[in-house]
Amino acid sequence: MQLTDKDWKAFRIEDLFIVDKGVYLKKNNILKGYNPYITATSLNNGISDFIGNQTLFSKNAITVEKISLSAYYQPHDFYCSHDVSIIQHKNLNKYTSLFITNMIKRQGIKYSYGRQAQMNVVKRETILLPIKNNNPDWDFMEKYTKKIFSKKEKLYIDHINGYVNNLVHEDILDLKDKEWKEFFIKDLFPSIQRGKRLTKANQINGSTPFVSSTSLNNGIDNYIDNSSDVRKFSNCLTIANSGSVGSSFYQPFEFVASDHVTHLKNNKMNKYVYLFIATLTNRLSEKYNFNREISDKRILREKVLLPVKDNNEPDYDYMEKYIKNIMKSKYNQYTIKIKKNKRSVE
Structure with missing residues (x-):
């Protein structure tokens, strides 16, 4: 059955769900760990x-x-901050929840920084849902979402299979068997430049990634359309100077860099080499924090260990093969997992 074949009804959120809100958490009270921390961000599933x-x-x-x-x-x-509302119901599972989140998001056009949806506002908001006997049709929502998942997973598997077929596993030395040497970051990257300050108030909604100092979502903090008085880079590494200090990512696309990140570029490097080095530059986060940021001078003095050839030069060929081997293995694991999940759903 299609969406157009169902009867629909508007429901107030508070009439259907238990609605609660999170608790304020000071930065200096945050402990290191693995529990998702949900805040008022529109990226990365709300996880900050x-x-x-x-x-x-x-x-x-x-x-x-x-x-x-x-x-x-x-x-x-999960742990949730005070500026996020939580909706609960006994019939919420992965599939019914995903159906309902899309209906809630449709109301988002009414809200902004100047008109925020605190918990009491969320309670009074209405959403349209398919019904059966004048009540939400939970069974239909679940089956409909599963159908979409099935189509998307097939597309993903087809894409991955094509990608994996182009990755050839090569026998190479283990990391522990390679010779390693320290290199100054400034000697590895001829182009080192920090981004430019751009406040939230001056950001124009668009499609260009805005990379800042978050440790999540490849460093992407927003998508913007600013083209003047900004600094754009592509095909490079970024490293956070403040915030999540040391967080390092490979950026394959053109992006706008904030003043909280520095871009590192070497035209001799490709995607796989960048990914290898990003893991090593990311370790700088162990020696920096909110009170000790990576200044422009400090980054020029930093070093990273890299595998080397017999002439003591960085072995970029080895790095590329090492990452390709990992990617081929991981993509195969993802494909197997998706197929198993699909069988369990069916």
Whole structure:
């Protein structure tokens, strides 16, 4: 059955769901750990960090942030900040939740920084849902979402299979068997430049990634359309100077860099070499923090260990093969997992 074949009805969120909100957490009270920390961000499923603080809410819930009414299904127990609303119901699972989050997001056009959706506003918001006997048709929502998943997973598997076929596994030395040498970052990257300050208030919504100092989502903090008075880079590494200090990512696309990140570029490097080195530059986060940021002078003095050839030069060929081997293995694992999940759903 299609969406157009169903009868629909408007429901107030508070009439259907238990609605709650998170708890304020000071930065200096955040513990290191692995529990999802949900805040008022419209990216990365609402996750801004992973923390060690005890979780407040159980999985199979929906979180709603206050700025644009971005709603996300949470598949794990989580901690939630005070500026996020939590929606719970006994019939919420992965598939019904994903159906409902899309209906909530449709109301987001009404909200902004100047008109935020705090918990009481979320309670009064209405959403359209398919019905059966004048009540939400939970069974239809689940089956409809599963059908979409099945189509998307097939497309993903076809894409991955084509990608994996172009990756050839090569026998190479283990990391521990290679010779390694320290290199100054400034000697590895001829082009080192920090981005330019761009406040939230001056960001224009668009499609160009805006990379800042977050440790999540490849460093992407927003998508913007600013073209003047900004610094754009592509095909390079970024490293966070502040915030999540040391977080390092390979950026394959053109992006706008904030003043909280520095771009590192070497035209002799490709995607795989960048990914190898990003893992090593990311370790700089161990020696820096909010109180000790990576200044322009400090980054020029930093070193990284790299595998080398017999002439003591960086072995970029080895790095490329090493990453390709990992990617081929991981993509095969993803494909197997998706197929297993699909069989369990069916």
